[in-house]
Amino acid sequence: MSINRDMSRYTIQEEKRVRSPSGGFKPEWVYVSEVDVAVYKIDETVMHASELYKVSTHTGLTHRKGLKAGKYRIKNDDAVYMVMSCNDSGRLSSLLLKEVTTDV
Numbered sequence: 412m413s414i415n416r417d418m419s420r421y422t423i424q425e426e427k428r429v430r431s432p433s434g435g436f437k438p439e440w441v442y443v444s445e446v447d448v449a450v451y452k453i454d455e456t457v458m459h460a461s462e463l464y465k466v467s468t469h470t471g472l473t474h475r476k477g478l479k480a481g482k483y484r485i486k487n488d489d490a491v492y493m494v495m496s497c498n499d500s501g502r503l504s505s506l507l508l509k510e511v512t513t514d515v
């Protein structure tokens with residue numbers, strides 16, 4: 412199983428707060444760039460002590476550095492994933508992702 416072979420093209424979107432016509436703030440997702448990410452489903456039979464790991468549904472590996480938790484999401488034709496955590500310490504960035512069911 413090669414990680415490079417599993418990589419798919421995703422769009423990175425950043426959350427910006429914009430003022431609505433009524434005066435309140437609402438989130439708006441702005442295009443940042445394209446990135447290759449290998450996304451894998453998390454094994455749910457293994458118990459982990461981390462609360463962040465428990466709410467995550469997928470893990471991802473990418474060459475892109477600097478993604479911030481809660482500020483970015485990745486999206487392709489099939490699914491939308493919110494970045495819950497990003498570890499940039501290795502050659503590849505390790506992402507904890509949560510699948511978002513609706514794209515509003």
